[in-house]
Amino acid sequence: MKTSLILSLAALICATVNALELQPTFREGNYKHVAFSASAGGSSHHTWVLSILDEVGQRGHRASYLTTSTETRFGRPYSTVETVDIGSMVFYKNNTMMTDLADGKSMIDILPQMISLLATNYERDYAILLDYFKRNEVDLALCDHFMEVCIDAATTLNIPYIVTSSLEFTSETGASYINNRIDALQQPTTEFETLYSRFHSKFISQWKLLYKLYPVVTKIAARKRALGIPAKFVLPEETWKHSIKLVNNVFGYTPARSIGPMAEQVGPIIPKSYTPLTANLESYLTLHSKVAYIGFGQSAIPTKKDVLFVLTTLLESLERGYIDGFIWSIFNSAEMFPETVVTNSGITYAVHDILNNNHPDILMLSWVPQTAILLHPSTSVFVSHGGLGSWYESIYAGKPMLMFPFFGDQPSNSFTIERQGLGYILNRKADPAQVSKLFMEVADKEIIKNVKQMQALTQIHSEHGIMRGADVVEEVLYTNKGGRLPHRVPAGTRMSFMKANNIDLYLILVFGIVAASSLVVTGVYKTYQRIKMQKKLKNL
Known part of the structure; x- marks a missing residue:
C-alpha cells in the first residue's frame, strides 16, 4: 500500500515537472505596425495611450506616435515607441478660449471656437498622416477623439482605427439618465437634476448647440471635400460606429450603465514610472x-x-x-x-x-x-x-x-x-x-x-489596464475583416426592429389573447342567449 502511494506521488511530481505551458502563436512571422495620433488636450489624451502603445511595441510590433512639436515630450519615456513630429500646433496657447472658459463662458459658445481651432492645420496634418500611413504600411491607427484628421486619413486608406478617449461620450456608452454631451457635464447623471434642467438640456441646449455648430462644421466639411474626402453633417459617433472606442475609465469614476460591444473600459491607466522628488x-x-x-x-x-x-x-x-x-x-x-x-x-x-x-x-x-x-x-x-x-x-x-x-x-x-x-x-x-x-x-x-x-x-x-488595452489593440489587428469586427456586431443589427425587440412575438401574444378572449366572450354570450331562449319557451 505504501509502495503504491509513493509511486503515485512520484508520478504526480513527474507529471507536474514535465507539464507544458501554452504559448500563443498568432504573432509568429506576422507582426504589425500600429500608429497613434493625438495633438491637443494635454497628458490625459496622450500618456495612457502611449503606455498601451509601449506594451504593443514590447510584444514585437512596430509602434509610432504622430503628434505636434510641443507634445513630442510625451513620447520620450517610451523606448519602444517611435515619436514623429508633424509640425507646430495652433490651438489655445495664444487664444482667449481657455480664459473665457475659466471666466464661466458657456461651453455652447466656446465649442464652435474649439472645433475651428482643432481644424486649423487640417490640410497639413491630413497630408502628413496620409503619407505616413501609406509609406509605412500602418495596419491600425489609434486616433484621439480630438484628432478627426487621423480618422479621416485611416478611412481614406481603409485602415482600421480605434478611437481613444477618457470619457464615454457616444450613444453606445450612454443612457437616458447619463449626461455625456460636452455641453451638459455639470452633473454626470440626471439623478439630482430638476425637471427644468432636464427639459432644457434635452430640448433647448442640444438644439442650440447644433445651431451654433452648423456654420463651423459645414466650413470644415467643405475643406474636406476639396481634398476629396466625402464629408457630411453627422455626429462623430455615426462615423465611428464600426470602430472600437477605447476608454481610460472605470465604473466608480464614471456612472454605471450598460455599454455596447464596440466600447472597452481599460482604465484607470496611470503611468507606472514617475519622476522622483527633487x-x-x-x-x-x-x-x-x-x-x-x-x-x-x-x-x-x-x-x-x-x-x-x-x-x-x-x-x-x-x-x-x-x-x-x-x-x-x-x-x-x-x-x-x-x-x-x-x-x-x-x-x-x-x-x-x-x-x-x-x-x-x-x-x-x-x-x-x-x-x-x-x-x-x-x-x-x-x-x-x-x-x-x-x-x-x-x-x-x-x-x-x-x-x-x-x-x-x-x-x-x-x-x-x-x-x-x-x-x-x-x-x-x-x-x-x-x-x-x-x-x-x-x-x-x-x-x-x-x-x-x-x-x-x-x-x-x-494593475492590468495597459495589458487589457494592448489586448484590444491586437484583437483589432488580427480579427478585423475589411476594418470591421463582425464578432462584435450584435445579431440585432442584422434583424428588423420588430424581430430584434420581439415586438412580433408580443403582437402574436396580444392577438392570441384577444382572439381567445373573443371566443370566450362569444361562447358566454351564446350560452346566455340559449339559456334566455329556453326560459322563454318554458314560460309559454
Whole structure:
C-alpha cells in the first residue's frame, strides 16, 4: 500500500515537472505596425495611450506616435515607441478660449471656437498622416477623439482605427439618465437634476448647440471635400460606429450603465514610472506633515479672482493650523497673482515674497513631479481642477481632494467626488475664511475610509489596464475583416426592429389573447342567449 502511494506521488511530481505551458502563436512571422495620433488636450489624451502603445511595441510590433512639436515630450519615456513630429500646433496657447472658459463662458459658445481651432492645420496634418500611413504600411491607427484628421486619413486608406478617449461620450456608452454631451457635464447623471434642467438640456441646449455648430462644421466639411474626402453633417459617433472606442475609465469614476460591444473600459491607466522628488521637495516634505498640494493641470487657466480666492483660502488654513504648508504648481497661473493678500486675521502677505519662496512653509514652483508629491506621506490633500488624470493619481495615492473645477468634465468629476465622500468642492462665492475649514474637514475618518476603498478599486483596475488595452489593440489587428469586427456586431443589427425587440412575438401574444378572449366572450354570450331562449319557451 505504501509502495503504491509513493509511486503515485512520484508520478504526480513527474507529471507536474514535465507539464507544458501554452504559448500563443498568432504573432509568429506576422507582426504589425500600429500608429497613434493625438495633438491637443494635454497628458490625459496622450500618456495612457502611449503606455498601451509601449506594451504593443514590447510584444514585437512596430509602434509610432504622430503628434505636434510641443507634445513630442510625451513620447520620450517610451523606448519602444517611435515619436514623429508633424509640425507646430495652433490651438489655445495664444487664444482667449481657455480664459473665457475659466471666466464661466458657456461651453455652447466656446465649442464652435474649439472645433475651428482643432481644424486649423487640417490640410497639413491630413497630408502628413496620409503619407505616413501609406509609406509605412500602418495596419491600425489609434486616433484621439480630438484628432478627426487621423480618422479621416485611416478611412481614406481603409485602415482600421480605434478611437481613444477618457470619457464615454457616444450613444453606445450612454443612457437616458447619463449626461455625456460636452455641453451638459455639470452633473454626470440626471439623478439630482430638476425637471427644468432636464427639459432644457434635452430640448433647448442640444438644439442650440447644433445651431451654433452648423456654420463651423459645414466650413470644415467643405475643406474636406476639396481634398476629396466625402464629408457630411453627422455626429462623430455615426462615423465611428464600426470602430472600437477605447476608454481610460472605470465604473466608480464614471456612472454605471450598460455599454455596447464596440466600447472597452481599460482604465484607470496611470503611468507606472514617475519622476522622483527633487532634493528641495524632499527636504521640504520631510519638515512638514500636513501639506496641501495645488495643481490645476496643463490646460486650465485660473483668473486673477480665482487665484486670489485660492491663495487667501490657503493662507487662512495655514494660519489656523489646518495645514502646515502648501506646494503650488503655478504652471498656468504665475501672472495671475495679486501683489498682496490680507487674511481675516488682518495679516498682510507680500505675494512677491511668496512667489520667490521666501516663506518657510510655502513652495511655488512652475513644474513639479505631481505623482511623487501625492505619494509622499506628508501630503494630506490635493487641491485640483478635477481633471480625470489628476483624480486617478490622487486616489491611487490615497489622498482626499478639494475641487476647484473650470470646464469640460471637471464640474462633473467634482460633483462625483463630493457625492462619493472623497472630498469637497471649493465654492468660489464663499468667504475664504469659511472655506478654509474644508482643509480640516477633508481629514474626517469617513472621508479617509471612502478614499481607501476607492484607492483599492483604482489600484486593482490600474494593475492590468495597459495589458487589457494592448489586448484590444491586437484583437483589432488580427480579427478585423475589411476594418470591421463582425464578432462584435450584435445579431440585432442584422434583424428588423420588430424581430430584434420581439415586438412580433408580443403582437402574436396580444392577438392570441384577444382572439381567445373573443371566443370566450362569444361562447358566454351564446350560452346566455340559449339559456334566455329556453326560459322563454318554458314560460309559454
